[in-house]
Amino acid sequence: MSQYLARRIASFVAMIAVAVIATFIANRFVPGDPVLVMLGDQSSNLDLAARLRADYGLDLPLHEQFVRYVTGLLRGDLGLSFRFPGVPVGEVIADGLRISPVIGLAALVLSLTLGTLLGAIAAVRAGSLVDTGLMFVVVIGLSVPGFVVATGLVWLLSVRLGWLPVAGWGTPQQAILPIIVAAIGPIAYFARLTRTFLLETLGQDYVRTARAKGVPERGVVLHHALRNATVPLLTVAGIMMGGLITGTIVVENIFNIQGLGRIAVTSIAARDYPVTMGIVLLFTLFYGTINLLVDIAYVLVDPRIRLAVS
Amino acid sequence: MTIPVDLHEALTIEDLRVGIGRGRDRVELLDGISLSLRRGEILALVGESGSGKSMTALAAARLLPPGAELGARRLVVGGADVASAGGAALDRIRGKSFGFVFQEPMTSLNPLLTIGEQIAEPIRLHLHLDRAATRSRVIDLLGAVGFPAASTRLDDYPHQLSGGQRQRAMIAMAIACNPPFLFADEPTTALDVTTQAQVLTLLRSLCRERGMGMLLITHDLGVVSAVADRVAVMYAGRIVETGPAAAVLAAPHHPYADALRRALPRVSAKVARLEALEGQPPSPRAFPTGCRFHPRCARATARCRTSVPALVPSGLRTVACFNPIAETKETAP
Amino acid sequence: MSDPVLTLDRVSRDYVRAGRRLAAVDEVDLVVHRGKTLGIVGESGCGKSTLARLALHLVPPSSGRVLREGQDIARLDAGALRRLRARMQIVFQDPNASLNPRWRVGAIIAEPLRAQGWSRQKRLDRVSEVLDLVGLPQDAVDRLPSAFSGGQKQRIGIARALAPEPDLLICDEAVSALDASIQAQILNLLTDLQARLGLTMVFISHNLAVVRHVSQRVAVMYLGRIVELASEADLFDRPQHPYTRTLIAAVPEPGRPLQAGSVRGEPPDALAPPSGCHFHPRCPLAQNICRRISPPLIEAASGHLASCHFPGASAS
Amino acid sequence: RDLNVAINADPSQVDPITLSELISGDILKNVYQGFTDTDAEGNVVPLLATSWEAHEDGLGFTFRLREGVKFHTGNVFGARDVKATFEQLLIPGNKGGGASQYLNRIVGAEAVKAGTTTDLEGVKVVDDLTVEVRFTEPEVLFPIYPFNFFDASLVGEAGSNFFAENSGGTGPFRFVEWKRGEQVELDAFADYWGGAPAIDGVTFKIVPEETTQLALYETGELDVLYLSAATGRRVLRDPQYADQLQSATAAQINYLGFNAALYEPFRDKRVREAFSIALDREALVNGLFGGAAQPLYGQISPGVGGYDPEFPAIPHDPERAKQLIAEAGYADGLPPLTLGSLESSRTEATYFADLYSQLFNVEVTLQTQERATFIRALNAKEVPFFHFGWTAGYPDALYFLSQVWYSKSPYNRTGYSNPDFDALIEKATATTDPQERYALYHEAERLLVLEDWGTSGTYVRTQLALVKPSVKGVTLTPFRFQPYADVTID
Amino acid sequence: MSHAPLAAGAPGARIPGRLLRSPSAVIGSVMVVFIVLVAVFAHWLAPHSYTRTDLFMSWSLPDARYLLGGDAVGRDILSRLLVGAQVSLTIAFSVLTIVLIVGTVLGTIAGWHGGWADGLITRATDLTLAFPELIIAIIVAAIMGPGVPAVIVALSLVGWTGIARIVRSLTLSLRNEAFVEAAMAAGTRPAAIIVFHLLPNMVPALVVRATAGIGFIIMEEATLSFLGLGVQEPQPTWGGMIRDGLPALRTEPWMAMAASAALAFTIVGFNLFGDGLRDALDPRGARR
Numbered sequence A: 001m002s003q004y005l006a007r008r009i010a011s012f013v014a015m016i017a018v019a020v021i022a023t024f025i026a027n028r029f030v031p032g033d034p035v036l037v038m039l040g041d042q043s044s045n046l047d048l049a050a051r052l053r054a055d056y057g058l059d060l061p062l063h064e065q066f067v068r069y070v071t072g073l074l075r076g077d078l079g080l081s082f083r084f085p086g087v088p089v090g091e092v093i094a095d096g097l098r099i100s101p102v103i104g105l106a107a108l109v110l111s112l113t114l115g116t117l118l119g120a121i122a123a124v125r126a127g128s129l130v131d132t133g134l135m136f137v138v139v140i141g142l143s144v145p146g147f148v149v150a151t152g153l154v155w156l157l158s159v160r161l162g163w164l165p166v167a168g169w170g171t172p173q174q175a176i177l178p179i180i181v182a183a184i185g186p187i188a189y190f191a192r193l194t195r196t197f198l199l200e201t202l203g204q205d206y207v208r209t210a211r212a213k214g215v216p217e218r219g220v221v222l223h224h225a226l227r228n229a230t231v232p233l234l235t236v237a238g239i240m241m242g243g244l245i246t247g248t249i250v251v252e253n254i255f256n257i258q259g260l261g262r263i264a265v266t267s268i269a270a271r272d273y274p275v276t277m278g279i280v281l282l283f284t285l286f287y288g289t290i291n292l293l294v295d296i297a298y299v300l301v302d303p304r305i306r307l308a309v310s
Numbered sequence B: 001m002t003i004p005v006d007l008h009e010a011l012t013i014e015d016l017r018v019g020i021g022r023g024r025d026r027v028e029l030l031d032g033i034s035l036s037l038r039r040g041e042i043l044a045l046v047g048e049s050g051s052g053k054s055m056t057a058l059a060a061a062r063l064l065p066p067g068a069e070l071g072a073r074r075l076v077v078g079g080a081d082v083a084s085a086g087g088a089a090l091d092r093i094r095g096k097s098f099g100f101v102f103q104e105p106m107t108s109l110n111p112l113l114t115i116g117e118q119i120a121e122p123i124r125l126h127l128h129l130d131r132a133a134t135r136s137r138v139i140d141l142l143g144a145v146g147f148p149a150a151s152t153r154l155d156d157y158p159h160q161l162s163g164g165q166r167q168r169a170m171i172a173m174a175i176a177c178n179p180p181f182l183f184a185d186e187p188t189t190a191l192d193v194t195t196q197a198q199v200l201t202l203l204r205s206l207c208r209e210r211g212m213g214m215l216l217i218t219h220d221l222g223v224v225s226a227v228a229d230r231v232a233v234m235y236a237g238r239i240v241e242t243g244p245a246a247a248v249l250a251a252p253h254h255p256y257a258d259a260l261r262r263a264l265p266r267v268s269a270k271v272a273r274l275e276a277l278e279g280q281p282p283s284p285r286a287f288p289t290g291c292r293f294h295p296r297c298a299r300a301t302a303r304c305r306t307s308v309p310a311l312v313p314s315g316l317r318t319v320a321c322f323n324p325i326a327e328t329k330e331t332a333p
Numbered sequence C: 001m002s003d004p005v006l007t008l009d010r011v012s013r014d015y016v017r018a019g020r021r022l023a024a025v026d027e028v029d030l031v032v033h034r035g036k037t038l039g040i041v042g043e044s045g046c047g048k049s050t051l052a053r054l055a056l057h058l059v060p061p062s063s064g065r066v067l068r069e070g071q072d073i074a075r076l077d078a079g080a081l082r083r084l085r086a087r088m089q090i091v092f093q094d095p096n097a098s099l100n101p102r103w104r105v106g107a108i109i110a111e112p113l114r115a116q117g118w119s120r121q122k123r124l125d126r127v128s129e130v131l132d133l134v135g136l137p138q139d140a141v142d143r144l145p146s147a148f149s150g151g152q153k154q155r156i157g158i159a160r161a162l163a164p165e166p167d168l169l170i171c172d173e174a175v176s177a178l179d180a181s182i183q184a185q186i187l188n189l190l191t192d193l194q195a196r197l198g199l200t201m202v203f204i205s206h207n208l209a210v211v212r213h214v215s216q217r218v219a220v221m222y223l224g225r226i227v228e229l230a231s232e233a234d235l236f237d238r239p240q241h242p243y244t245r246t247l248i249a250a251v252p253e254p255g256r257p258l259q260a261g262s263v264r265g266e267p268p269d270a271l272a273p274p275s276g277c278h279f280h281p282r283c284p285l286a287q288n289i290c291r292r293i294s295p296p297l298i299e300a301a302s303g304h305l306a307s308c309h310f311p312g313a314s315a316s
Numbered sequence D: 001r002d003l004n005v006a007i008n009a010d011p012s013q014v015d016p017i018t019l020s021e022l023i024s025g026d027i028l029k030n031v032y033q034g035f036t037d038t039d040a041e042g043n044v045v046p047l048l049a050t051s052w053e054a055h056e057d058g059l060g061f062t063f064r065l066r067e068g069v070k071f072h073t074g075n076v077f078g079a080r081d082v083k084a085t086f087e088q089l090l091i092p093g094n095k096g097g098g099a100s101q102y103l104n105r106i107v108g109a110e111a112v113k114a115g116t117t118t119d120l121e122g123v124k125v126v127d128d129l130t131v132e133v134r135f136t137e138p139e140v141l142f143p144i145y146p147f148n149f150f151d152a153s154l155v156g157e158a159g160s161n162f163f164a165e166n167s168g169g170t171g172p173f174r175f176v177e178w179k180r181g182e183q184v185e186l187d188a189f190a191d192y193w194g195g196a197p198a199i200d201g202v203t204f205k206i207v208p209e210e211t212t213q214l215a216l217y218e219t220g221e222l223d224v225l226y227l228s229a230a231t232g233r234r235v236l237r238d239p240q241y242a243d244q245l246q247s248a249t250a251a252q253i254n255y256l257g258f259n260a261a262l263y264e265p266f267r268d269k270r271v272r273e274a275f276s277i278a279l280d281r282e283a284l285v286n287g288l289f290g291g292a293a294q295p296l297y298g299q300i301s302p303g304v305g306g307y308d309p310e311f312p313a314i315p316h317d318p319e320r321a322k323q324l325i326a327e328a329g330y331a332d333g334l335p336p337l338t339l340g341s342l343e344s345s346r347t348e349a350t351y352f353a354d355l356y357s358q359l360f361n362v363e364v365t366l367q368t369q370e371r372a373t374f375i376r377a378l379n380a381k382e383v384p385f386f387h388f389g390w391t392a393g394y395p396d397a398l399y400f401l402s403q404v405w406y407s408k409s410p411y412n413r414t415g416y417s418n419p420d421f422d423a424l425i426e427k428a429t430a431t432t433d434p435q436e437r438y439a440l441y442h443e444a445e446r447l448l449v450l451e452d453w454g455t456s457g458t459y460v461r462t463q464l465a466l467v468k469p470s471v472k473g474v475t476l477t478p479f480r481f482q483p484y485a486d487v488t489i490d
Numbered sequence E: 001m002s003h004a005p006l007a008a009g010a011p012g013a014r015i016p017g018r019l020l021r022s023p024s025a026v027i028g029s030v031m032v033v034f035i036v037l038v039a040v041f042a043h044w045l046a047p048h049s050y051t052r053t054d055l056f057m058s059w060s061l062p063d064a065r066y067l068l069g070g071d072a073v074g075r076d077i078l079s080r081l082l083v084g085a086q087v088s089l090t091i092a093f094s095v096l097t098i099v100l101i102v103g104t105v106l107g108t109i110a111g112w113h114g115g116w117a118d119g120l121i122t123r124a125t126d127l128t129l130a131f132p133e134l135i136i137a138i139i140v141a142a143i144m145g146p147g148v149p150a151v152i153v154a155l156s157l158v159g160w161t162g163i164a165r166i167v168r169s170l171t172l173s174l175r176n177e178a179f180v181e182a183a184m185a186a187g188t189r190p191a192a193i194i195v196f197h198l199l200p201n202m203v204p205a206l207v208v209r210a211t212a213g214i215g216f217i218i219m220e221e222a223t224l225s226f227l228g229l230g231v232q233e234p235q236p237t238w239g240g241m242i243r244d245g246l247p248a249l250r251t252e253p254w255m256a257m258a259a260s261a262a263l264a265f266t267i268v269g270f271n272l273f274g275d276g277l278r279d280a281l282d283p284r285g286a287r288r
Ligand SMILES: Nc1ncnc2c1ncn2[C@@H]1O[C@H](COP(=O)(O)OP(=O)(O)OP(=O)(O)O)[C@@H](O)[C@H]1O
Pocket: B020, B027, B029, B048, B049, B050, B051, B052, B053, B054, B055, B056, B065, B103, B284, C146, C147, C148, C149, C150, C151, C152, C177, C178, C179
């Protein structure tokens, strides 16, 4: 395991390097440049554009820009944002980093627990009315677009009833709706997956053995059937976690939250290279770590899985 | 309403019927099986592969596969009325009132739990022992079933074990709570004879000393004769002969039971060719009419083709045959 | 003797468990000759199934070589190994797990045929043929394994192994779930095939009567090692190793009482095998030497190998 | 109580030097002030300059500055600050303020830009309240250019980024804090020369999503809401908002650009004319905007100095349009054409594309693009046919004519070039008298639109805003909101 | 005696039969077939031109002429809804197909082969997941020009990762199954083992993933179009119609509602169908 970890971490570093190069190239590949966006209506003002280019070092040859960036990076310096003049990239991202993980983790916890619960109930009662009803609700949850749900909920709960704030971030009340909306899709997806995998494992002989031992139904489902569905569910949870933590633009926009998703989108739209690079690096780190943890969990959950060391 | 339960009654199955599937796919697997066992008694259930032995046990334990339907006049296992119990009540009966050794030790063990955990589970559930006590009981159990170095190997996962080791883990699990009754479906097929002897001795002493009843499903007639008090022979979903083990093995009355005995190889001497039954075993989808054995039976008469022979008592035995061997006074070689 | 089909040359297989080495198979030398059956018996957990897997290179040996017709199968490339496997089939000890629950029986049995590129029609014919041979109804083809009893599944496994007419068949506990009559049918079938096609077999079983019935030579394993190897008659009638004698004595046969306590002491811990002769803690004949020196597998009588310091001696 | 106003994105910055765009402009105009401002009708009115005088040679102005104006820093505003502001805008490394483009013609500007000096030669501090500016070429609009004078004395010590975090203007409100992605907060400036505002401050809430903006407005978290076209339509139709709605024509033209270099048929005036008269501008403003727009025939929007109320309406005449196309030799259809537009004007573009393909038997493919990509293509003059808008940066028609259609302007994205037109523009640039100048505009506009059919105006949007009934004194002008100095909240 | 399964290859024949026995599968199939038929014959079914603008009909109420009313430029919403089915489903199916194939191939390779292949593929998924979809979409749109193909490529480029990871995890557990060992012993090639032994066991998970993916892809297309990176006017898509109709939800709700309903109908249909498929594929018919 430790050898596996060592290699995994080494390849992690390599992955970061690839991410840096890939984003750097991709950024320059993207049509339109930051100066254009900064200039807005004055985008054709060549004089101004040249001044800005020089100010941001964008007039240097590409390889020099790259070297500059990488040396900065090695010193832990992600550079300054283009979009927000003079603000360090770290600071821009930190805005989102204070919010998105909170929403993401809360939504993840919500969707894992609720999704698993609903899926498990449906699986145990497979074929019954409960199952059909639950799955219908779940499918509706999957099929109604997030912004429709969000708009509806805001209108009802905030505008009409005045129970919850319309938007913003800071108070616990303000977190409720975003978390719920972010969780709806994942809940539905997870519920369906759980049901599917459970139906798979509930038919196994060892589940019969558990029943023969007098394990109560809950134990049968949780301890035996669900446990054996953990590996694929964990995988999905890992991806979901990544997706939720790195921000859901729909939720962030509707609830007016400066999360990572929104920062990513605005920085890309503004061709704010340093922030975009910073975000990709952060996300790479996120996903790399999450997936590493998921892989380790595989081995812990299923002793038969051996992750190849190579 | 509670059904009066005889305290000496370890197992009662009356008129058990099991069918599976719907519509055209419907097959009747068991046709009116009745069995009864007293505490301390060992009944061996032998018979043709696919005749419904495992189904009988599974049905009595209410562990039938999805899609199977069960009908029975009475089902009492280990002093508990299984037929009417449901949900939580059934969970309290299973594992405590009876244990179950499944035929397939590999797939019947949870691949993600160590055998120690799996054996500990019924102990935790029914005996409510603390961790240490549970662990030492698990080690004792594993030792009793002849598991080598039990204290280290209880942390093994099923895939790390040999076939026989899994089977022994399964047995340890089934007897973990000292149940008054045990379903043992081919419990020793993967055990070498010495280990088998040890395990059977253990099971038999549980029966003799603790009054456990045991339904022992096996193909090994040697095992039957060594441990069973009584034997029931099944063929194509029906019981065709029952009686004291020694007597039935020595001189079966039903031609099928006789054929079984004749087909056995021996360690003591090598025979040129084994005496197998002619013809194909019947499929539940197309059971023959009348006596289901008649197409393969040398003694079959016209009557066998049309009417179903009932299990009729003769002495300590019951036989379902119109032309039983006993009447022709044939003796065993 | 005739040409060797399968040769194990000091083959070992270790598993690492809890940081400790477990020698599931420990420097085994074996030769299986064409057209003959080698029976393997031994204590549960002594490494028989591992040996079977090694023979097919389903697990690679930790050391030693497995030779198939003189060729080291570890050195074969993937294609050659596959072609080789087509000619050697195995019946797994656990019939249930070795059948894909989503495959219909017909497809399961036809799998080795498909792998060998048999035409569809030939596959169909062959499947129906082997179904008959193992005593399964024809309508089994389009049912899933879950609709079969333990013994029926075992027969599906046998049918799959027989279908491609292999020249080497490894049976790991292949008839344990069959009733006496069907067992007899299968055993007769195997002996017929051997006579007709020169089938070579490795027959692993705990049922000594069955082993005796099918085998020409029999090996007895104990804790990863072969402790005795002889012709069927020699082994059963004149066992040299005390463990073999214990085994034979413990066979339950109708009319014979259960030989409880026929073997003394604790079963050995494979993670910490006893020194010297692995069997010494349970051996009625054990002397000091047995504790220190592991007896080599040598000829104790003509053509009769045993690994015992006191072969043939009996406890009195 | 603060006034809560929505903005739909972060401003690009909040300091007066760095480049400014619409949103920053909306905020900064409450904090910083220039020589002049526009009133609700779009007329130029004095602000920090009380009067100004053009030099005889037309190459300079002398400004008389307002007395008693205090900066938020506590310093008194004077002529030195004007000069220092200009210098800071030009000094390299200060992330080139957008306003610096208005200084290019000042004598000595090049030298400051080149970094050889920091002293801007052409600006002379005559006394504390008098400043003189001299140009190399005529620059008649100089007084109306949008400058943000700041307390430049502090920049010298604290660096050019100083005002990113501090407030240094003369406006009615002081900049307090910018929380990225959340809000920009201004506080009332008690020492404001025009008298302290009645409200405590202004909070610009950053809310990109329009449905959210509306929800916030409905729950009272926003007092003032500037509406986009789509939301505007919906609000117009909802009687509940009737008494909360304000409107004003936008100082913005929308036009179809014909790049003759890229699409052969556009070289033919008849084709261009056909494209123009094919439009039913009345139907367009009603159908697409529910009336919240007006047809644009020329190239100057109402409310901007130099607007020509007499500019003739271009008749909607599809038959003649078809005929013109036929005359131009395309009776059998025109070659395929791609219409480019920004995603934000997709609906209109869709309509144009369908209209032309129906009428002229031409295959018009629509290509709406993400902003940065589209602007890049436009600037590179790669788009043969596009629909685009241009918002006035100062209240004079020259902003449209000289930037969009003057042949040497970098913003001329169609390649339209007519020496006569250019001459008119050049002349106007040197004409100080507004009426004279406006006459030149009118001539140029007619030349461009009706003679050359160089473009086709489409519509001018009517800006809509919601203002809570309790809020008084919010004024929507062609240049968006007036500073909130006179706002009161009940 | 039927030899159908042998003919059909490995598992699976008789599935249509089993499918028809589950009511939800039947309803689902009917819904799916309906939607697909509508999509295929959309142009034929559409009562009006889906591109024809008519400013006098803009946002018109549903009436006898425009059964579902008119959109912002006065086009018939019903016609656009029908043609939109074609565009949206083409995108959804194409992306799903590509993504399922690529994801499954890479996932099985990673899980089966392990070692460097696993390392490479796993890192690639991590990187792709981390790379903002928007950048990919912008680049693709720049290279290919915005439109249906670009949307398909962009969404496929980001979509394969999830499937690859699930498939990899399933491969990791399934390859330890005894029947895989048995298949190797039978001489079956690894590729065939993956296709015939592992894949059938992954189908349930993939079905759920695919059915959930349909709605996601359709909405994702709308997001891309919103940024000018997606399908271009006058091509209608459901996602686009929902997006464009949303601001008018309180005044002229019919466009957003009609498209949402069509989308929901489709997703429900596919999910029911997927459920039925799953049940039909279940070897144990695990309904208790
Ligand atoms: N799910 C099922 N669907 C249809 N038939 C089934 C199903 N399960 C079992 N059967 C059939 O039921 C019969 C009885 O099976 P059972 O497992 O009880 O046999 P058995 O007597 O235990 O045989 P063995 O000795 O081989 O284990 C068999 O013929 C089998 O084919």
